[in-house]
Amino acid sequence: MTATNSLLHRTRVELPLQSRERLISLLNATLATALDFKTQIKQAHWNVAGPHFIALHEFFDTLADEAEAAVDLVAERVLQLGGTALGTAKIAAERSILGEYPHHAVDGKQHLEALAERMAIFANHLRAQIDESAKLGDQATADIYTELCRASDKSLWMLEAHLRTA
Ligand SMILES: [Fe+2]
Structure with a gap:
């Protein structure tokens, strides 16, 4: 099957068109969430206050740098599969699976809790896409999701470690 009748770009990547369309949709959903998450982490970076400020x-x-790296990795995989990366702030705001960041958060604990909650949602989204990508026959995209999921689980551990009392 060729991409002649589809909105996809031509590519020599040997994956069926239907699989590529589905993979691009998954990746663009991840892209929107990763972009939103990066801005939310920056919100915490700027607004945190208290004794552990620095x-x-x-x-x-x-964490924001890691989210930025994830954004680029995911967006460029969309292009490798013949798609169009949908990565503007407006699209991210519309399609992100994260709720809005709590603007009232001030101290370290409030920001750590807000970020831990969002990191868990992001990591679990990534985990689900590992199997989805593999089912669609794309081990390379599954590998990207595995890498990002592993990194997000590590970041989640670090956030949760700050909040642990016992
Ligand atoms: Fe800064």
């Missing part, structure tokens, strides 16, 4: 300010920036 440690959390810097920690949150490393």
Whole structure:
């Protein structure tokens, strides 16, 4: 099957058109959420206050850098599969699976809890896409999702470790 009658770009990647269309849809959903999440992490980076300010300010920036790297990896996989990356702020706001960031958050605990909640949603979304991509016959996209899921689980552990009391 060729991409002649589809909105997809031509590519020599040997995956069926229907699979590529489904994979592109999954990846664009992830892209919207990752973009939204990056801005939410920056919100925490800027607004956190309290006795652990500098440690959390810097920690949150490393998480934002990781989200930015995820954005690029996912967007470019869309192109490799013949699709169009949908990565504007407007699309991210419409399609992200995350709720809006709590604007009232001030101290470290409030920001850590808000980010842990969102990191868990993001990590579990990524985990579900590993099997979805594999079922569609695309081990390379499954590998991207595996890499991102592993990194998000690690970040979630670090966020939760700050909140653990016992
Ligand atoms: Fe900064």
